[in-house]
Amino acid sequence: MTAFATGDAAVTPLARRRLDRDDVLMRLGICLLIAWLCIAMALPLWALLSKSFQNQNGEFIGLANYIRYFSTPALFISVWNSVMIAVVSTAFVLPLAFVYAYALTRSCMRWKGLFQALALIPILAPSLLPAISLIYLFGNQGFLKELLFGGQIYGAGGIILAQVFYCFPHALIILVAALSMADARLYEAASALGASKMRVFFTVTLPGAKYGVISAGFVIFTLVITDFGIAKVIGGRFNVLATDIYKQVIGQQNFEMGAVVGFILLIPAVIAFTADRIIQRRQVALLSARAVPLEPKPVPRRDWAMFAFCAAVGGLIFGILAVSAWASVITRWPYNLTLTLNNYAFGDFDTDGWGAYWNSLSLAIWTAVLGTGIVFVGAYLLEKTRGFALGRALAQLLAIMPMAVPGLVLGLAYIFFFNAPWNPLGFIYGTLAIMVVNSMTHFYTVCHLTAATALKQMDPEFEAVSASLKVSLLRTLVRVTVPVCLPSILDISIYLFVNAMTTVSAVIFLYSTNTKLAAVTIVNMDESGFTAAAAAMAMTIVFTSTAVKIAHVLLTRRLERTTQAWRRR
Amino acid sequence: MTETKLASGTTDPYLKIERLSKLFGTFTALKDISLEIFPREFVCFLGPSGCGKTTLLRAIAGLDVQTSGRIFQGGKEISALPSSHRDFGIVFQSYALFPNLNVSANIGYGLVSRGMPRVEIETRVNDLLRLVGLPDSGRKYPAQLSGGQQQRVAVARALALSPGMLLLDEPLSALDARVRAHLRIEIRRLHQRLGITTIMVTHDQEEALTMADRIVVMNQGAIEQVGTPTEVYRKPASAFVADFVGTTNFLPGVVAGPGHVRFGDINLACELDIHFGPGSDVTVAIRPEDVVVRNIGPATPNAFSARVAEIEFLGSFCRVGLAVNGGDPSLVADFSINAVRDLAIAEGKVMPVALPPDRLRVFPRQTLTP
Ligand SMILES: Nc1ncnc2c1ncn2[C@@H]1O[C@H](COP(=O)(O)OP(=O)(O)O)[C@@H](O)[C@H]1O
Ligand SMILES: [Mg+2]
Numbered sequence: 010m011t012a013f014a015t016g017d018a019a020v021t022p023l024a025r026r027r028l029d030r031d032d033v034l035m036r037l038g039i040c041l042l043i044a045w046l047c048i049a050m051a052l053p054l055w056a057l058l059s060k061s062f063q064n065q066n067g068e069f070i071g072l073a074n075y076i077r078y079f080s081t082p083a084l085f086i087s088v089w090n091s092v093m094i095a096v097v098s099t100a101f102v103l104p105l106a107f108v109y110a111y112a113l114t115r116s117c118m119r120w121k122g123l124f125q126a127l128a129l130i131p132i133l134a135p136s137l138l139p140a141i142s143l144i145y146l147f148g149n150q151g152f153l154k155e156l157l158f159g160g161q162i163y164g165a166g167g168i169i170l171a172q173v174f175y176c177f178p179h180a181l182i183i184l185v186a187a188l189s190m191a192d193a194r195l196y197e198a199a200s201a202l203g204a205s206k207m208r209v210f211f212t213v214t215l216p217g218a219k220y221g222v223i224s225a226g227f228v229i230f231t232l233v234i235t236d237f238g239i240a241k242v243i244g245g246r247f248n249v250l251a252t253d254i255y256k257q258v259i260g261q262q263n264f265e266m267g268a269v270v271g272f273i274l275l276i277p278a279v280i281a282f283t284a285d286r287i288i289q290r291r292q293v294a295l296l297s298a299r300a301v302p303l304e305p306k307p308v309p310r311r312d313w314a315m316f317a318f319c320a321a322v323g324g325l326i327f328g329i330l331a332v333s334a335w336a337s338v339i340t341r342w343p344y345n346l347t348l349t350l351n352n353y354a355f356g357d358f359d360t361d362g363w364g365a366y367w368n369s370l371s372l373a374i375w376t377a378v379l380g381t382g383i384v385f386v387g388a389y390l391l392e393k394t395r396g397f398a399l400g401r402a403l404a405q406l407l408a409i410m411p412m413a414v415p416g417l418v419l420g421l422a423y424i425f426f427f428n429a430p431w432n433p434l435g436f437i438y439g440t441l442a443i444m445v446v447n448s449m450t451h452f453y454t455v456c457h458l459t460a461a462t463a464l465k466q467m468d469p470e471f472e473a474v475s476a477s478l479k480v481s482l483l484r485t486l487v488r489v490t491v492p493v494c495l496p497s498i499l500d501i502s503i504y505l506f507v508n509a510m511t512t513v514s515a516v517i518f519l520y521s522t523n524t525k526l527a528a529v530t531i532v533n534m535d536e537s538g539f540t541a542a543a544a545a546m547a548m549t550i551v552f553t554s555t556a557v558k559i560a561h562v563l564l565t566r567r568l569e570r571t572t573q574a575w576r577r578r
Numbered sequence: 579m580t581e582t583k584l585a586s587g588t589t590d591p592y593l594k595i596e597r598l599s600k601l602f603g604t605f606t607a608l609k610d611i612s613l614e615i616f617p618r619e620f621v622c623f624l625g626p627s628g629c630g631k632t633t634l635l636r637a638i639a640g641l642d643v644q645t646s647g648r649i650f651q652g653g654k655e656i657s658a659l660p661s662s663h664r665d666f667g668i669v670f671q672s673y674a675l676f677p678n679l680n681v682s683a684n685i686g687y688g689l690v691s692r693g694m695p696r697v698e699i700e701t702r703v704n705d706l707l708r709l710v711g712l713p714d715s716g717r718k719y720p721a722q723l724s725g726g727q728q729q730r731v732a733v734a735r736a737l738a739l740s741p742g743m744l745l746l747d748e749p750l751s752a753l754d755a756r757v758r759a760h761l762r763i764e765i766r767r768l769h770q771r772l773g774i775t776t777i778m779v780t781h782d783q784e785e786a787l788t789m790a791d792r793i794v795v796m797n798q799g800a801i802e803q804v805g806t807p808t809e810v811y812r813k814p815a816s817a818f819v820a821d822f823v824g825t826t827n828f829l830p831g832v833v834a835g836p837g838h839v840r841f842g843d844i845n846l847a848c849e850l851d852i853h854f855g856p857g858s859d860v861t862v863a864i865r866p867e868d869v870v871v872r873n874i875g876p877a878t879p880n881a882f883s884a885r886v887a888e889i890e891f892l893g894s895f896c897r898v899g900l901a902v903n904g905g906d907p908s909l910v911a912d913f914s915i916n917a918v919r920d921l922a923i924a925e926g927k928v929m930p931v932a933l934p935p936d937r938l939r940v941f942p943r944q945t946l947t948p
Contacts, residue, residue, distance in 0.1 A: 026643040029660035470674035473641050476661035477668045478688030478739060488687075492678045575677050575719035 026396075031482040035394040039404050042387045046407035048434070049450040053422035054414065060425045061268035074269045084253065084266075088273065091249040094165060094240075095233040095277075098172040102180050102229050103222065105173070109322055110184035112315035115191075115214075117307040119316060125185075127323040130330055132178045133554040135511040137531045138547040139174035140242035141540060142332040143167055150343050163245030171239045174329050176232050177322075180225040187221020188214075191303040220289060227285040231278050235415030237514035238528070242535050250274045251417055251514065258421060258518065268425070271418040282413035330551070337545035352545040358534050359542070361525045366549060369510055369527035372444055376509040380449035380456065381502040385494070388460035389486060393472055412454035416515030419451050424518055439521035447519055448509040456501045463497035464490070492572075496565055503561045507554045590653070592617040592775050593638065593743065598647030600633055600799075607633045609800045611647070615792075618773045620766070622786035625796035626822065631779040634796070635745055638777065640664045652742060667736030668745040671752060673728050675720040675735075681707070682716035685734045692739075706734040709768065726757040733768070744769075746778040750785065762789055783823045787811065795819050811865075817941040820863045827869075827909050829862040830943065839940060842903035844882050848938040859943035866897065868937040869911035871921060874930045881932040884909065886925055889918075898923065900931065 028036075064070045078084050109128060113121055131139070146153045147162035160166070191214075199209045215222075237251040244252055250270055258267035336342060340349045356362030391405055411419075423446075427438045437443045467490065475485040491498065513528040520529050527546055534543040569576070591614035600608035607630045615621050623631040636642040638649060640661035648657040656664055675684050682703050689699045707713050710730035720728055729749055736744060749765070750758045766789050769776050780786050786793045787807045795802045795810060795818075803815035814820035817828065831839040831846065833854045839846045839862055846862060854860060874881050884900040887907035896918050899907035911931065913923060921929065 025658060026640065026660055027658045027663075029662045031662065032660065468670075468672055468674045470670045470672060471676065473639070473661065473668065473670070474674050474735075475687075476641075477639065477664075477666060477736070477741075478691075479662055480688055480691045484691055489676045489678060572678065575721050 029476075031476070032395070035390055035482070036397050036400065038386065038390045039394060039397060039400045042383075042390060042404050043400065043407060045383070046404070046410075046450075046453075049446050050411055050414065050419070050453075051407065053419065053426035056425040056429065057268050057271055057418065057422035060265060061272050063265055065263075065265060074265050078266065078269050078273070083248075084270075087248045087250050087253045087270075090165070090247060091234050091251070091274075092277065094168055094172070094249060095230045097165075098169050098176060098233045099226055099229045101169065101173045102176050103226055105322060106177055106180035106184050106225065107218075107222065108315075108318055109177075110181055110188050111214075112319050113185055114188040115303070115305050116312050116315040117305050118312045118319065124319045124323050127327055128181050129178045130326060130551075131175055133507060133511070133558060134330065134551045135238060135513060135528045135531060135547055136171070136175045136236055137238040137242050137513065137528065137535070137543070138333050138551065139171040139329050140167070140239045141336070141531075141535065141544050141547060142329045143171055143243060144540065145332050145336045145342065145544070152343065161245065163243060164247040167243035167245070168240055168247065168249070171243055172233045172236065174326065175236070175239065176229045177326065179232060180229055183225040183228060184218065184221050187218040187224075191217060193303040196303060223288050224285055227281045231281045231415075234277050235274065235417065235514065237417050237517060238532065241513075241532055251415070254417055254421060255517065258424075264425070267421055271421045274415055275413075275418050278415050278418075279413045286409075333544045333551075334548055336541055337548045339541070342541065352541040353549070355530065355534075355542060355546060357542075358537070358539040359525075359530045361530060365525045365530040366527045366546070368441065368524055369550070370553070372441060372448065372516075372526060373506045373509040375441070375445045376448040376452075377502040377506040379445065380452070380505040381498060383449065384453060384456040384501055385460050385491075385498055388457050388464055389490065392461060392464040393482070408457045409454055411450050411452075414451070416447075416451045416512060417517065420447060420515055420518040423447055439524070441524050444516050444519050444524065444526070445509075447515055448512065449505070451512070451515045452505055452508050456504060459497055459501055459504075460494070463494045467493060495568060495572075499561060499565060499568070503558065506557055510550055510554050589616075591615060591650075592619075592652060593777075594650040595634075595638070596648045596650070598634070598637060598644045598649065600630070600637060600642070601645045607799050608637070608644070609798075611801055613794060613801065613804065615775060615777065617775055620769050620776045620778070620789060620791045622790035622793045623777065623779045623796060624783060624786040624790075624793050624823070625781065625802075627781050629796045630799040631781075631796055632747055633799075635747055635777060635779050639666055639668055639745055665742040666745050667739065667741040667743070669729070669732045669736050669747065669749050671748045673720075673732040675728055675731060677720055680717050680719050681712070681723070681731050684720065684731055685738055687735060688739045702738065706738060709737070709771075710734045711764070724757075725753050726761055729753065729761065730764075733765070737772070737774070742775065744774050744776040746776065748779055748781070751780070751782070758785075765789065787823070793823075795822065797822075814863070814939060817861055817863065817944060820939060820941070825866055825910070826863045827866065829864070829908065831860050831862045831940075833858050833860055842905075844880075844903065846933060846938065847879050847935045848940055849935065850940055854940065854942075861941045861943050863939040863941060864933050864937055866910045866912040867895075868934060869900075869909065869913075870932040870934060871911070871913055871917055871923070871929065874932050878932045879935055880938075881930050883928055884931050885928045886923055889923070889925055896923075 061074055062069055062071060064073070109124075112118055113125055143162055144167075145151060147157055147167070148154070151162070162170075195213050195217075196209065199213050204212065234249075235251060237255065240247070240249045240252045241255065250273060254267050254270045254274065257263045257270060337352050338348050338350065339345070340347045340351070351357070354362075355365070359365065361368075387404070387408065391401055391408065394401060423443060426432060427435055427443060429435070437446070471485060471489060472482060475482060511528060513532060516526055517529060517532070520526055527550055531543045531546045534540075534546065593613075593615040595611055595613040598608055598611040599606065611634060623634060625631055633642060637644045640656070640659055640663075644657070648655060650656065651665065676687065679687070682700075685706050686699045686703045689702060694702075703716065704713070707716055710733055712727060712730055712734075715723065715727065715731075720731065723731065729752075733744075733746075733749070746765075750761055753761065762785060765778075778789065787810075790807060792804060792806055793810045794804050797818050803810055803819045805813070805815075810819060810823055814823065814826075820826040821828070829841045831841040833850065833856050834840045834845060835856055837847055837850050839848055839850065839860060841862060848862065870878075882902060884902045886898055887901045888899040890897040890899075895912050895914055898911045898913055898918075900909040900911055901907045902909055909931075917923070923929070
């Protein structure tokens with residue numbers, strides 16, 4: 010480069026910076042991340058897609074499977090059923106969660122902390138739990154069965170009720186975040202202009218929370234359409250896409266048709282995901298740096314109305330949980346109501362007994378530990394690598410994609426990919442490891458976004474300062490970046506733990522006889538008629554994730570205390 | 579380019595920038611920059627916000643690579659070296675102090691990974707703390723310090739490895755006026771004591787004028803002028819510099835002949851470049867304090883009568899708006915309180931003033947703020 014330029018001032022060479030060790034390491038890291046996400050997601054999905062174009066002998070048959078799917082009304086009806094269930098559930102959850110979130114953020118009602126905690130309980134439970142509770146309440150022997158006037162809880166109605174319970178906190182979290190971002194000055198301006206309360210709500214509050222509402226809508230739609238557990242337990246003969254996949258693969262061993270349904274299930278999830286991302290991109294920062302946070306003022310009548318609403322909704326949520334808790338400790342519903350712990354002797358109902366629970370626990374721990382490490386380092390590489398635009402863009406795309414892939418589809422894709430005879434990674438098939446990989450991947454995106462947000466809040470010049478001080482980035486990562494981001498890192502690991510503990514759909518295809526999981530035994534015990542034991546297992550999961558969540562809260566508080574010397578501004 | 583007073587007598591530049599350009603996509607942030615900085619010099623990059631000062635500084639540091647052009651430091655080409663292989667200490671506008679490390683750990687951050695023994699590190703950190711005037715703050719966290727103190731810690735950290743060059747990006751702009759004035763002197767003193775070649779980026783002309791050995795005035799990605807503060811102030815190389823540094827009158831004129839410009843009815847004698855042909859449109863610039871009002875006789879060049887249109891009392895002097903050529907006030911002059919009193923200058927008074935030829939600068943006429 011210098012050779013031809015010397016002595017010729019007119020020729021200015023194009024400059025390229027040589028790479029130092031950190032640059033090389035970072036680029037290598039990004040390549041590894043890409044390879045990892047390809048193996049854990051892209052290639053399995055490819056395997057699923059190609060399987061849907063093959064017959065049982067593995068020969069390419071074009072669209073024949075799809076044609077058969079769409080010309081069989083018994084199969085095709087599920088598309089309509091799934092979409093209907095998802096739309097109706099969303100329509101129920103959104104207004105409920107909006108009012109609840111409004112009460113938490115904009116009113117002065119009492120016991121906000123309690124209501125907030127109450128509403129978040131469903132996150133700590135497997136989706137099967139509300140379904141089991143509803144069966145106890147309204148099932149064939151349910152004690153509120155008369156309220157249905159001869160109707161059935163098994164079917165669309167039951168699914169929707171259970172989904173409302175299960176999705177409520179997911180919507181609430183997004184809406185609370187959207188509603189807490191408010192600029193008091195807008196409200197003062199509106200009331201100074203003499204706008205009525207109603208008008209202020211429709212011209213200031215609602216537009217401000219618009220993107221949150223849209224986002225919550227898409228999240229719920231996707232959750233419902235991809236959930237397997239609820240439809241399995243309470244769906245009865247009402248077929249949806251998620252249960253169809255299961256029936257094709259497990260019931261009829263028709264993997265090709267399973268792949269077709271899996272691919273079809275992928276479509277609404279991808280559409281919802283893409284639409285959400287496009288809309289969110291339009292959102293500009295609503296809060297300028299000078300915004301004045303809105304402090305709600307007491308309005309007794311409104312506050313009491315809000316209190317009543319939250320008490321009703323929170324009470325229902327608590328009630329659903331309480332039904333399962335109670336069902337898990339009575340001898341034989343509805344004939345013998347004496348209290349007992351026999352339902353927790355899981356060995357009497359399922360060959361694996363408590364073994365499944367311990368499997369779940371180790372799955373959750375491994376997922377939390379390894380997943381947090383991979384997610385955080387991956388996000389760090391994406392945020393802090395300089396240059397290497399193409400590699401970073403590819404890794405970024407791969408990191409966002411898992412959110413659009415339903416757990417059930419990813420699990421099925423893993424069967425095709427890791428069980429293929431040519432795959433050298435086949436040895437992890439049937440082990441706990443494949444479920445760890447699956448869980449880490451399935452929950453990757455939310456964690457990645459959390460980590461990226463935390464990293465974006467750090468001073469972008471830390472890395473430049475390190476370079477000028479001749480300190481390796483690895484050292485700065487360990488000494489500065491990780492300690493500063495520790496609260497977010499804890500959040501990520503708890504999220505992974507709780508989700509790995511409660512998920513059914515991500516792992517239902519991947520467990521083997523030695524690696525059965527707690528959430529899966531709930532499905533099995535319910536199938537075999539041991540509903541009380543199923544409730545007991547669901548409660549065991551709730552207790553575990555609640556304990557971990559409480560530990561997390563305490564740890565975060567402690568961390569805040571010990572680090573407040575440097576965190577307070 | 580212009581004669582310079584150097585801190586040392588050497589003529590070999592310590593830092594040499596050759597035809598540097600930087601593009602962000604299609605946007606040209608730096609255009610063909612060439613510059614020499616000498617050992618022990620204190621140089622300020624001065625220009626309006628967005629003119630490319632930070633970009634140039636980051637290219638020197640190797641943080642943003644130039645698109646083309648070369649950089650030499652201490653006689654060695656560093657154009658392609660990564661930052662970690664270059665020899666500089668840097669202070670960012672945000673200071674970028676590590677929030678979870680106390681002041682001592684921040685300052686000693688680079689020393690620890692050099693494998694320096696702990697006792698030596700402690701001694702060095704304490705020396706640096708004393709150097710920047712914070713001897714007792716080692717155990718505090720950055721969040722517990724004031725902005726000015728944080729800035730000193732950042733300087734100490736940048737100096738810890740005894741780099742060959744200190745780069746400061748708007749180090750004072752986040753501070754309030756009083757602290758800023760104080761730290762100006764501190765930084766200047768530190769530089770004199772250590773003799774380290776220093777580049778400071780600023781958009782504040784007063785800061786540049788008071789602190790720099792030489793000022794590099796930049797505009798829209800290009801260098802407008804390089805010179806000592808006096809040169810830049812007295813002999814601005816362009817209308818932009820004259821306007822950006824200090825206050826200047828811009829008088830529209832037309833070249834009347836060699837050494838002469840017509841400004842309305844007034845004929846001004848001035849030093850005129852040959853390339854201004856007769857009849858070309860020019861702008862004549864003069865500082866308000868250069869307008870003469872005393873001792874004007876028949877032989878005084880460029881004397882004419884003006885009417886005092888407005889007077890603004892500014893403490894130690896008065897700023898006077900003068901109407902010439904019988905029109906609106908078009909010339910601003912600063913007169914000492916003495917002169918105002920002695921000559922009984924008051925609104926409406928008509929009196930002779932003069933524009934000394936050696937104080938006039940003539941630039942090609944541009945559409946520029948008058
Ligand atoms: N990373 C970047 N990408 C695109 N444009 C940039 C980037 N960094 C700076 N610029 C542009 O280059 C110009 C010079 O920026 P900068 O050097 O930061 O100016 P300043 O003189 O205020 O320090 C600005 O117009 C800025 O918008
Ligand atoms: Mg700048």
